[in-house]
Amino acid sequence: MAAADKLGGYASGFSELNADVIAANVTATYKLLDKEGKVYGKDDLPAYIAELKKLGSKMEISNVVVDGSTVQC
Secondary structure (H helix, E strand, C coil): CCHHHHHHHHHHHHHCCCHHHHHHCCCCCCEEECCCCCEEEHHHHHHHHHHHHCCCCCCCCCCCEEECCEEEC
């Protein structure tokens, strides 16, 4: 799968707050740095997304920046 497809799947997963979709589009060594500076791994996604769902059912993604193999939203 092309990197652009993976990025699209990742964004879709976050937009829908779907941990399975996010996990399907990241590597085993995936790390998420949240706005509070906490780092989450791929295995942490279900709990992280469950916490986000307490705040709403969707997420709006803006300002996507790709730098090599790093993406910031």
